[in-house]
Amino acid sequence: MMQKTTAGWLRIAGLGPGAEALVTPEVSAVLADATDVVGYVPYVERVPPRPGLTRHGSDNREEIRRAEQALQMAANGRRVVVVSSGDPGVFAMAAAVFEALEAGEPAWRSLDIQVLPGISAMLAASARLGAPLGHDFCCINLSDNLKPWALIEKRLRLAAEADFAMALYNPRSKARREGFGRALQVLREACGRERLIVFARAVSTPEEAVRVTTLGEAGAEMADMRTLVMVGSSQTRRLERDGQPWVYTPRSVSGSAL
Amino acid sequence: MMQKTTAGWLRIAGLGPGAEALVTPEVSAVLADATDVVGYVPYVERVPPRPGLTRHGSDNREEIRRAEQALQMAANGRRVVVVSSGDPGVFAMAAAVFEALEAGEPAWRSLDIQVLPGISAMLAASARLGAPLGHDFCCINLSDNLKPWALIEKRLRLAAEADFAMALYNPRSKARREGFGRALQVLREACGRERLIVFARAVSTPEEAVRVTTLGEAGAEMADMRTLVMVGSSQTRRLERDGQPWVYTPRSVSGSAL
CATH class of the missing domain: 3.40.1010.10 (Tetrapyrrole methylase, N-terminal domain)
Structure with a gap:
């Protein structure tokens, strides 16, 4: 039946x-x-x-x-x-x-x-690092499978101008080897070489690996298809401790930062 | 001891x-x-x-x-x-x-x-509506307790220029009655009156209330301190069904949308 x-x-x-x-x-x-x-x-x-x-x-x-x-x-x-x-x-x-x-x-x-x-991957990665997304932020998919690459670059530049922290999904895959290097170049031009960047791979799994560095030191090979990349705003801070540093973005922005 | x-x-x-x-x-x-x-x-x-x-x-x-x-x-x-x-x-x-x-x-x-x-409130609200944050988006705190109001307006304008969907936290409280109306005015200027906006109050609680409308029809009184507001990108769609419509942002953007 x-x-x-x-x-x-x-x-x-x-x-x-x-x-x-x-x-x-x-x-x-x-x-x-x-x-x-x-x-x-x-x-x-x-x-x-x-x-x-x-x-x-x-x-x-x-x-x-x-x-x-x-x-x-x-x-x-x-x-x-x-x-x-x-x-x-x-x-x-x-x-x-x-x-x-x-x-x-x-x-x-x-x-x-x-x-x-x-x-989401960005909330898990953010928690592991501290609070990098603790102030205004944006979330951009770096894959150009479903949108033109020019739109990705435009959004990265406007996000930098808005001084958002950024969570960047799908930085790199076997089929897309070039784009992330170009994204890093756009970000270096817009945010400077000292800006903090975080590579958070496979957070909460046995393959978890986290690296905190600067745009000046970052290379495209630091990301793969399991990596969530976060770029700090101008206010994002690195706080040393034993081992992996904390990364957080304070809640306040003073008027002079405008 | x-x-x-x-x-x-x-x-x-x-x-x-x-x-x-x-x-x-x-x-x-x-x-x-x-x-x-x-x-x-x-x-x-x-x-x-x-x-x-x-x-x-x-x-x-x-x-x-x-x-x-x-x-x-x-x-x-x-x-x-x-x-x-x-x-x-x-x-x-x-x-x-x-x-x-x-x-x-x-x-x-x-x-x-x-x-x-x-x-997070934005993920819960997004799930209830469908997938309004299914493409690139940003997340902005509308409270000016810890940052200048001018920075909020600047970020709203740049987010509109980037064509991000937006999740807007803390639109309004008893102590901040005026700001959200100004934010809506900025958004109407930048995105037009037909742009979709969603008011998602207390999602997943007994007080849950969701409203889908347009920037042209939206009023500041539709939000309170328990409301998460989402503004669509230019691509965000409304899909009718019995009762509450679905709201979703497609994954693709064609080259002509640039």
């Missing part, structure tokens, strides 16, 4: 940066109740197999097809979780699902859909 | 936006092990009382004194958690603690200190 199909739902969930202790109880609960988990292979593999759960891993570049597959399964009565690393709303699967929803079957609009937030 | 004082530690923890299901297991674990919880009164009250735990609630404007108190207690061997709503690194207590650490007792530098991330 067929189950009633109206019980299907779709959740777009953030698994956080890697550590199990950073997955919210809300996300753990939907994963325990799901029939299907959909996402990029390494993220799907973070959900342990169990009877009754089908894991659908797909390649990095297949976001829209993956989103359509998830919407169709939910329409067929499945309980589907699309998983992202970090937060699903920050350069991850939530936008892709809504793009697919808008372009897709009209019936999908009445599906039971929720987005469940997660600890 | 006195306990050895070297066992003290300080954790600066994010409680998330309000719902218990959005508190990370990492934060729950340190709260269960703490001797002292320190913070703004309504946040401290989110930690249930239990034997062996002292809750130190203080007023909103006392961040530095509160940070010094927490550091001193940890130096005295207490297990201290400084709590913030949302994430401690986003316009919350982490920066205040590092300011106090830098200015304070040299011995504090060798304390066992960690920052534990939380689901």
Whole structure:
């Protein structure tokens, strides 16, 4: 006998940066109740197999097809979780699902859909360093797969002019080897060689590695596809201690800094 | 007999936006092990009382004194958690603690200190709406308690020029009634009256209220101190469904949008 199909739902969930202790109880609960988990292979593999759960891993570049597959399964009565690393709303699967929803079957609009937030890479990296994003900041995806490189440079220059701290996602991948070096050059011109920069790789995982340096000392090879880069504002400070220094941006800016 | 004082530690923890299901297991674990919880009164009250735990609630404007108190207690061997709503690194207590650490007792530098991330108000609000922060964005504190108003206006204009989506914290309080109306005027001039704006109040709590409108229709009275405001980029879309519409920013920008 067929189950009633109206019980299907779709959740777009953030698994956080890697550590199990950073997955919210809300996300753990939907994963325990799901029939299907959909996402990029390494993220799907973070959900342990169990009877009754089908894991659908797909390649990095297949976001829209993956989103359509998830919407169709939910329409067929499945309980589907699309998983992202970090937060699903920050350069991850939530936008892709809504793009697919808008372009897709009209019936999908009445599906039971929720987005469940997660600890984003920038919040995890910021916590590990201290408080580099403790004042106004911006968040820029350095990949030019889906936007022109000129727009990335324009945003970096305007962010520097606004004196934002910056969280920079996807600095570099095997397919994009050149862009990050150019981004560093733009930042050196706009912010000077003494400005603080942080490379935070795979925070909260066994592969975690953090490096604090300056734009003058930074090189493109310090980042890979698992690195979140943070550039300080003019106010960001380095505070020495044993081992890794703290990095924080004070809450106050005086009038003379304008 | 006195306990050895070297066992003290300080954790600066994010409680998330309000719902218990959005508190990370990492934060729950340190709260269960703490001797002292320190913070703004309504946040401290989110930690249930239990034997062996002292809750130190203080007023909103006392961040530095509160940070010094927490550091001193940890130096005295207490297990201290400084709590913030949302994430401690986003316009919350982490920066205040590092300011106090830098200015304070040299011995504090060798304390066992960690920052534990939380689901920030912007991630919770973004999830509730869909994916308004799905492309490049910035995050600005609209309070001019600790920076000149002119800097806020400058950042809003540059953020509009960069075509960032914007998450705007602390739009309005009883003591700051005028600024948000001026911010809306700046945004209308820079982004036009049709630009999407979202008011997300107390997301994940029983008082949650979300409103999607345009800059032309927005009024300062739509925000209070519990409201996170989000302004779309030029690409941000509204997707109708039964009830509250979805709001999302697509991942792609074409070359012609430059």
